[in-house]
Amino acid sequence: MARDKDFIPEEKIAKALDVFWQKGYNATSMQDLVDAMQINRSSLYNSFGDKHNLFLECLRTYGYLAAQDFESVLKLKDLSPLEMLEKIIDVYVEGTVYDCKCCMGIKSSFELAGDDEEVRRIIKQASDRTIGLFTDLLRRAKEQGEIAEDKNPAVLAHIIFNGFCGWKQSYIQFKDASLIEEMATYTKKHLRN
Amino acid sequence: MARDKDFIPEEKIAKALDVFWQKGYNATSMQDLVDAMQINRSSLYNSFGDKHNLFLECLRTYGYLAAQDFESVLKLKDLSPLEMLEKIIDVYVEGTVYDCKCCMGIKSSFELAGDDEEVRRIIKQASDRTIGLFTDLLRRAKEQGEIAEDKNPAVLAHIIFNGFCGWKQSYIQFKDASLIEEMATYTKKHLRN
């Protein structure tokens, strides 16, 4: 009974996501968002609620995309479970070194997850999904004898996932790509023995 | 020729550090600092410059204290190099689980170090000092045959140090102390073989 929006919400969320991703929550102003999304202030509030709500929406989108990114490796045929996991690690290293934008989940976790329960919940959900994927691959690797019998897939999955966090931080600080690669190589080597 | 300050600067820096540590840079207002430091606005600006400068001072203090904290383990006698490193890991795990306040270096790194060169420099300096300590311990452990000949002390030191980052993040998200302990155990086990 009334006119439609002049924009596609998903596209605007993607624009906002870019800004939040780069600057973080607190350092991003509504003016930044209005500029980046190329949308009127009223439309922004009308469609997405306030800043906090918009951020949550962006974080959900990010979590969804990031998890999908990890899972895309599963589609590669002719790879054993362990090889898939190694491929995932390689892809992540590439992303860490190539794109200076740090993982938004990690960044938001340190900035907000301590105080903001909803933020924590969203990040945890995305983490759970990815750690679950890793655990599954490791369990299958164990069944096929690719990794030792005494390894605990769940703990190992957490360690790999958490290693990612450190690699990002290391790269921010040292800007040393080969160091990240060496750490990844070390991690992969210790999966096998 | 004129009156002295009514306060001890180091004490006020410590108060400010607490606030920045907990809330992060952007989420901390000058009003928060005035309240916490129990100091007049003018005195604050007069003694410490602006917000950014005060933050840098706090970060330097933090880095100094954190590095000292790691080094305090060196004073323990009757410990081999590898045992010292294991002790350091244990102490860090305890700190991670006991004190919900995340490492300020890591937090600031993700919030600011990407854009703020001075912040990056300060954090890097503290990291270098601690990673240097770890490297040294690992080198001595290698000399004494505590760790395998094919290990690279420098890379291993980075891996341990970076693992810390992930543990913090994991604890923020999962609040699972035993998970952190298991990850630490795994790390220590893989130092030896």
Place this chain on the structure above:
DNA sequence: TTTATTTTGGAATGATCGTTTCAGAATGTA
């Protein structure tokens, strides 16, 4: 075409931001 409903643009809100100003109190030195 009319009507009901929504979007849109832009101005305006009060709150809070980091910072400055300034008069007066305080105090070390001469």
Place this chain on the structure above:
DNA sequence: TACATTCTGAAACGATCATTCCAAAATAAA
């Protein structure tokens, strides 16, 4: 005691913050 200098307290600064409001433009359905 007198002077020079610094610190202190409180108010005030302009800028920016997130958010709201309202009238006008737009348009889907009746």
